[in-house]
Amino acid sequence: MLEARKPLKVGYARVSTKDQTLDLQLDALKKAGCSKIYTETVSGAKADRPVLAKLMDAVRSGDVLVIWKLDRLGRSLKNLIDIVNDLLQRKVGLKSLGDPIDTTTSHGRLVFNIFASLAEFERDVIRERTNAGLTAARARGRTGGRPKGLTPGAEQTACAAETLYREGKLSSQQIADRLRISKSTLYAYLRHRGVPISAYNHK
Numbered sequence: 168m169l170e171a172r173k174p175l176k177v178g179y180a181r182v183s184t185k186d187q188t189l190d191l192q193l194d195a196l197k198k199a200g201c202s203k204i205y206t207e208t209v210s211g212a213k214a215d216r217p218v219l220a221k222l223m224d225a226v227r228s229g230d231v232l233v234i235w236k237l238d239r240l241g242r243s244l245k246n247l248i249d250i251v252n253d254l255l256q257r258k259v260g261l262k263s264l265g266d267p268i269d270t271t272t273s274h275g276r277l278v279f280n281i282f283a284s285l286a287e288f289e290r291d292v293i294r295e296r297t298n299a300g301l302t303a304a305r306a307r308g309r310t311g312g313r314p315k316g317l318t319p320g321a322e323q324t325a326c327a328a329e330t331l332y333r334e335g336k337l338s339s340q341q342i343a344d345r346l347r348i349s350k351s352t353l354y355a356y357l358r359h360r361g362v363p364i365s366a367y368n369h370k
Contacts, residue, residue, distance in 0.1 A: 231262055
């Protein structure tokens, strides 16, 4: 009869470029008692993170995934919520050393639920800005209809892109990340909607 596998503390460390160092994260994860640490060099905005995918396949019920900070794990708030929900369903804990998140405790789960509520709030804000953008576009004499070349499903995203871009509070990359599209797609949407693209915001 095979002996049951003991729960593990598994670490995940990530940097965006090869010029950055993993040393600080690795030292903290080792100090936290991680018996295995997965490392990855990839931009947080990229959807394809093969090492993280391998880790998610490897963890088992009772294990605890340990990270240095939440921004090492999720590429967006929604993505982070999805990952943590997947872990919770599989009875795998998550502990962030630099944030008040430890889903192995009742307090940590409460904080996570607050994050989940913020994600829903963010979606509502984007939806509200999208509707405001359509109203403003109609007031300027435009139909607000689907731009040529875009699928119906992309219409709301294009409207939200215009509203957020004209608001001027976020960079192009931040808008693209928030709407979960590439920067090239963002610029295509803005051009379709006749929005002048500022060289300053082209970053």
